[in-house]
Amino acid sequence: MSPHTPPLSRRLDGLQSSAIRDLLKLTARPDIIGLAGGLPDEQLMPRDRIAAAAESALADRSRLQYTESAGWGPLREVLAARESARLGRAVPIEEIFVTHGSQQALSLLAEVLLDPGALVVVEDPAYVGALQVFRAAGARVVAVPLDGEGMRIDALTELLARGERPALVHTVSNFHNPRGVTMSPSRRRELANLAQRYGFWVIEDDPYGELWFDRPSPEPVATYSPNVIRLSSASKILAPTLRTGWMIAPNVVCRAVELLKQGADLCGSALTQQIATELLADDQWLTGHVDKVRRSYGERAEALVGALRARLGDRVVSTEATGGMFVWVDFTDGTDTVELLPRAVEHGVAFVPGSAFAVSAAYRNSMRLCFTTSDAPTLHEAVDRLVRAV
Amino acid sequence: MSPHTPPLSRRLDGLQSSAIRDLLKLTARPDIIGLAGGLPDEQLMPRDRIAAAAESALADRSRLQYTESAGWGPLREVLAARESARLGRAVPIEEIFVTHGSQQALSLLAEVLLDPGALVVVEDPAYVGALQVFRAAGARVVAVPLDGEGMRIDALTELLARGERPALVHTVSNFHNPRGVTMSPSRRRELANLAQRYGFWVIEDDPYGELWFDRPSPEPVATYSPNVIRLSSASKILAPTLRTGWMIAPNVVCRAVELLKQGADLCGSALTQQIATELLADDQWLTGHVDKVRRSYGERAEALVGALRARLGDRVVSTEATGGMFVWVDFTDGTDTVELLPRAVEHGVAFVPGSAFAVSAAYRNSMRLCFTTSDAPTLHEAVDRLVRAV
Numbered sequence: 115m116s117p118h119t120p121p122l123s124r125r126l127d128g129l130q131s132s133a134i135r136d137l138l139k140l141t142a143r144p145d146i147i148g149l150a151g152g153l154p155d156e157q158l159m160p161r162d163r164i165a166a167a168a169e170s171a172l173a174d175r176s177r178l179q180y181t182e183s184a185g186w187g188p189l190r191e192v193l194a195a196r197e198s199a200r201l202g203r204a205v206p207i208e209e210i211f212v213t214h215g216s217q218q219a220l221s222l223l224a225e226v227l228l229d230p231g232a233l234v235v236v237e238d239p240a241y242v243g244a245l246q247v248f249r250a251a252g253a254r255v256v257a258v259p260l261d262g263e264g265m266r267i268d269a270l271t272e273l274l275a276r277g278e279r280p281a282l283v284h285t286v287s288n289f290h291n292p293r294g295v296t297m298s299p300s301r302r303r304e305l306a307n308l309a310q311r312y313g314f315w316v317i318e319d320d321p322y323g324e325l326w327f328d329r330p331s332p333e334p335v336a337t338y339s340p341n342v343i344r345l346s347s348a349s350k351i352l353a354p355t356l357r358t359g360w361m362i363a364p365n366v367v368c369r370a371v372e373l374l375k376q377g378a379d380l381c382g383s384a385l386t387q388q389i390a391t392e393l394l395a396d397d398q399w400l401t402g403h404v405d406k407v408r409r410s411y412g413e414r415a416e417a418l419v420g421a422l423r424a425r426l427g428d429r430v431v432s433t434e435a436t437g438g439m440f441v442w443v444d445f446t447d448g449t450d451t452v453e454l455l456p457r458a459v460e461h462g463v464a465f466v467p468g469s470a471f472a473v474s475a476a477y478r479n480s481m482r483l484c485f486t487t488s489d490a491p492t493l494h495e496a497v498d499r500l501v502r503a504v
Numbered sequence: 505m506s507p508h509t510p511p512l513s514r515r516l517d518g519l520q521s522s523a524i525r526d527l528l529k530l531t532a533r534p535d536i537i538g539l540a541g542g543l544p545d546e547q548l549m550p551r552d553r554i555a556a557a558a559e560s561a562l563a564d565r566s567r568l569q570y571t572e573s574a575g576w577g578p579l580r581e582v583l584a585a586r587e588s589a590r591l592g593r594a595v596p597i598e599e600i601f602v603t604h605g606s607q608q609a610l611s612l613l614a615e616v617l618l619d620p621g622a623l624v625v626v627e628d629p630a631y632v633g634a635l636q637v638f639r640a641a642g643a644r645v646v647a648v649p650l651d652g653e654g655m656r657i658d659a660l661t662e663l664l665a666r667g668e669r670p671a672l673v674h675t676v677s678n679f680h681n682p683r684g685v686t687m688s689p690s691r692r693r694e695l696a697n698l699a700q701r702y703g704f705w706v707i708e709d710d711p712y713g714e715l716w717f718d719r720p721s722p723e724p725v726a727t728y729s730p731n732v733i734r735l736s737s738a739s740k741i742l743a744p745t746l747r748t749g750w751m752i753a754p755n756v757v758c759r760a761v762e763l764l765k766q767g768a769d770l771c772g773s774a775l776t777q778q779i780a781t782e783l784l785a786d787d788q789w790l791t792g793h794v795d796k797v798r799r800s801y802g803e804r805a806e807a808l809v810g811a812l813r814a815r816l817g818d819r820v821v822s823t824e825a826t827g828g829m830f831v832w833v834d835f836t837d838g839t840d841t842v843e844l845l846p847r848a849v850e851h852g853v854a855f856v857p858g859s860a861f862a863v864s865a866a867y868r869n870s871m872r873l874c875f876t877t878s879d880a881p882t883l884h885e886a887v888d889r890l891v892r893a894v
């Protein structure tokens with residue numbers, strides 16, 4: 115580099131690559147069974163439907179052009195219909211905003227909702243992609259623990275009673291990443307009530323809600339208050355390549371996000387948005403497709419949790435896998451998962467140590483396992499390798 | 505809205521929708537000849553090649569998955585080869601970063617390169633999408649005028665002599681939007697020398713460089729200094745729907761952008777990136793395709809400028825249209841283009857008043873005309889309508 119190379123912004127100080135990402139690079143060897151990733155299974159993605167939809171989209175030359183910043187009109191209409199059914203009210207198209215994956219919704223919302231120094235409450239352990247965005251926005255991040263019923267609303271209430279005034283509370287309401295749990299209906303109502311009473315926003319980040327195994331997810335938190343902004347995505351039910359996420363938010367929020375989206379990247383892809391539209395609009399096909407994904411993931415989750423219990427018994431406590439993509443495992447015998455990881459990799463299996471998701475607590479005895487991309491025999495083998503490493 | 509609706513961020517104060525966008529909505533009526541837009545002609549986009557590339561991309565299921573934040577490897581390799589030829593040095597893949605259109609490169613770079621309050625020098629009139637991003641980053645924006653040879657380097661030198669120390673200078677080096685001019689080779693060298701001497705970054709924003717009519721664009725500003733970050737895009741030569749832009753920047757800048765891209769939207773679309781790769785890698789086909797676009801745009805530009813001169817004579821001075829998508833017209837008779845616009849729309853023709861691009865100067869007697877999406881007879885009719893409105 116030339117001695118005259120100009121400096122970079124001080125905003126970057128302390129910004130680091132996600133530990134998970136760096137880890138994934140290390141564990142991408144083909145001889146390692148990867149339970150570390152967080153990818154949906156590409157074998158279950160509707161490749162032929164996507165190819166057919168691409169062909170029909172490209173029959174119309176206007177699909178080659180720029181599209182609206184808020185998303186292609188027909189996609190917003192399909193999403194409004196789906197979300198109206200989900201939320202039990204008529205959601206107008208003005209309250210639907212399409213983003214480049216729901217990660218973009220998070221990053222634009224952080225700018226729209228947060229002043230520097232604002233307080234953001236997240237769950238502990240947290241979705242790392244949200245944490246990164248809130249910290250980059252200069253927010254003060256405080257964590258509230260999770261238990262089997264999701265976010266501990268009693269801990270949030272206590273925080274509010276101490277005089278803390280969050281601008282925003284972030285929750286992964288269904289099949290939490292990384293913790294695997296789902297917020298109970300009564301806590302959803304309580305969270306919404308607190309949002310109304312104290313005047314804060316809630317981001318209900320819900321990419322996994324449709325991936326339930328035994329019974330449908332509870333009604334969204336957004337059912338209970340207009341202060342709740344709901345995010346979801348086509349990545350987990352169709353395919354990440356479509357880069358199609360969306361938010362349901364009050365018109366005033368969507369219009370502010372629209373201004374920022376123009377500066378961020380102008381607009382999304384008319385091609386991938388039309389593909390998403392065609393697949394999301396075909397109710398009958400979509401139901402069958404998502405059922406198939408659910409069944410596969412459900413079988414894999416059962417295989418993984420079953421093997422963990424059979425082979426490790428009382429030495430571990432694992433979440434019931436009721437949906438989503440992840441199982442959270444706590445060692446009860448003091449096993450340190452950060453120390454365990456290199457031994458596990460030697461034995462040919464990878465996971466993410468709990469500390470990668472930690473905000474306040476340490477989670478040194480915990481790990482996240484992803485069951486989506488391995489079949490049952492492979493998951494059994496993975497647990498065998500893990501047992502040898504322990 | 506509920507009385508409890510929480511507030512939005514103060515960051516949004518003063519942020520407004522682009523005047524051009526609001527205007528475009530008004531002038532989308534089918535009876536109006538639109539010279540206001542800035543869209544490439546979808547009739548010239550390689551629809552069949554894109555459809556074939558989509559089909560072949562989807563033959564590989566891994567194209568349905570998430571891809572690398574920095575862009576799909578093979579795309580970065582193709583871009584590295586093309587840019588190596590353009591820049592006359594071997595550009596390593598680490599210096600290529602793929603973005604969601606080059607607008608995303610601008611917005612991520614604003615975060616990577618600018619501290620709040622940093623000085624940014626732009627051209628006057630300016631590319632509005634850049635202006636918006638720099639202002640949103642909290643930069644102090646100062647403008648340097650353009651003339652027939654591009655950015656007035658004497659004015660920049662004067663600014664530096666006064667003690668101003670920009671962190672960044674932004675230029676649309678080829679076929680400027682909105683001003684139509686191209687920076688001369690000697691000014692490119694001078695700008696690069698100043699960047700080295702004073703230690704500032706240059707963003708060479710070059711979406712139009714391949715759309716030359718008579719002779720190729722001069723060597724990029726980036727040829728002359730490693731302080732110059734070059735941006736380009738597939739939107740104007742292939743299709744905006746691919747949302748594929750890229751930057752060529754020092755490794756340290758690319759790695760910082762990568763961290764921010766993870767938070768912004770994780771990654772681009774593996775599908776549209778593979779389509780772009782296939783088309784950009786097919787040199788022989790691409791040369792023929794871009795030649796065809798050049799010829800059409802060149803004919804249209806000539807028709808527009810010819811009609812303006814024939815019908816308005818000394819009342820206007822228009823740029824020589826040597827490439828790109830825009831012609832800039834100054835009225836010499838005091839015609840106020842903001843006042844003219846509603847009369848023009850009544851007569852069935854739309855343009856963008858110069859004031860929409862103004863930073864320091866007013867440009868009340870100027871307008872930008874886009875010639876890409878109308879054929880010669882339509883452009884003649886457009887000028888007839890304009891003359892009636894004047």
